[in-house]
Amino acid sequence: MRIPRQTVVAAGTVLAAALLGSSSMPKATSDVAVSVAPERLNVVGLPCFPGNLTLTMTNTGSEDRYADLTLEPTGPLQLSRTLFSSWLPAVDPDQPVSAPVEVRVPRDTAPGSYQIGVEVDQTRVTVPVTVDPLPPKGAGDNLALGEQATASSTHGNFTLCGGVDGDNDPEHWDTLTGWNDGTRAAFPDTYDVALAAPATINRVELYTLDSVKYPAHLNGLRDWDVQARVAGTWQTVAQVRGNTLGHVTTTFAPVQADAVRILCLDGNDHTYSRIVELEVYGS
Template sequence: MSTRRSAFILVASVAATVVASTTISMLGATTGSTAPAAEPAELERPSDVQIAVQPEQLSVVGLPCFPGNLNLTMTNTGSEARYADLTLDPSGPLQLSRRLFSSWLPAVDPDQPVSAPVEVRVPRDTQPGSYAIDLEVDKTELTVPVTVNPLPPKGPGDNLALGEQAAASSTHGNFFLCGAVDGDKDPEHWDTLTGWNDGTRAAFPDTYDVALFQPATISRVELYTLDSAKYPAKSVGLRDWDVQVRNGRTWTTVAQVRGNTVGHVTSTFAPAQADAVRILCLDGNDHTYSRIVELEVFAS
């Protein structure tokens, strides 16, 4: 057989094989024969991070010193330590002190929760109603309902200092700056973080201020200092102080108290225009700290 004829037979054989393979493939497509099925997608594993929040629902009002407080908790229930990011998505006008809680979560037995606080505020002109904060970690979601309540009245006879912005020369780490304008004047609640305590032991003077929402003509200030069964005012209460008002940039003394040994003192004075009120603390009965349970301001 010649070389040319052998090459022709080889090419024809290869071509026949290709045609046959193509035909079988096409027949498979038309008769329902299929290639092996793809592996099923891996199912998404549930998160090993549990989230919790206290309280489970919240009420707030549009005053600077009336924030709502949440405590967020993440717990790793898995077998490996890891980082986790908990995101917070507020609705409407809600303002949060943080939008992200990110933490290293240990894998220990028993489970070790990790917590973080969040302050929730709303502007003064927020429409009362129902809002929400959506929490999410690893696509696990939790919703916190938030109710915005109407503003408290601030007319004649009402406490103008209630919930308004406070400022102080210092604040002890166990107390909140806003504790003396939170509406709680019960000295027995002193250990539950109501009231204000300065942060400079045996160093005077100290100042505690509250800015009024709008200028007002005032003539009376009520001061509640610490005076409980456990902590009597004659031992630990505020002893000496000046009541001052600010109108613009200048502070003016309108009343003075010296040698006080009781828990509640009323200071009245000639009507004065004010946009802020200050208690200038000069001494305490134990000569260590300035302690104010509640400060109230009233118009003429």
């Protein structure tokens, strides 16, 4: 059967009108609520001092769904992730799903203001980020603070930077800070920190595990060498044996070094090497 032309035209007119009219209709809003904590962030150009954000998505709709949250940094900001994808169940009460993001900037980044765009379903949240000046490091300052750490291994429950993050409280060791090697009952282990520039050093402060729950004489580091990298070669500048204390100060003849290493030889429980904080000072 042949449809009259005027019927086709009329149908097209109705469709066009509907399409044009749709532009005046309110746009559908997302059923995913997004939040970022903190709402503003400050960072500095130290490799082991990242800023930390927590992203949270919550399904406020009536149907289970999958959602992609994208992050768009500006300027020099470097993110540990630019995509957070998750299955979001529709339950009552609402069930938030969260993920962490680390924010870093290069050491030579000029202080200033930047931002991170966070978007889900065209719903956008902007996080202002302020890059602060680098903290000064001169005579009497901890030269290891926030600098790049490396290790022979790291246990999955800990972070590599935990031993140079400025927190020497052993009560925080198993939840917030500290370093633990990842090879049970296998020694030696190494924990290194690279200094920002070659410096004359003569003292190392080492905090090992020593809490009410985990006392040093049972769980702390027992035997270790303090080594300094001088002209590209590791040199032993101090030795500690049979330690049962949570905080040990070692001094040695001044050396010009660009990195410091703790060569862990044994723990008091003979299982793991545990460092809460490593501090390095110059003469």
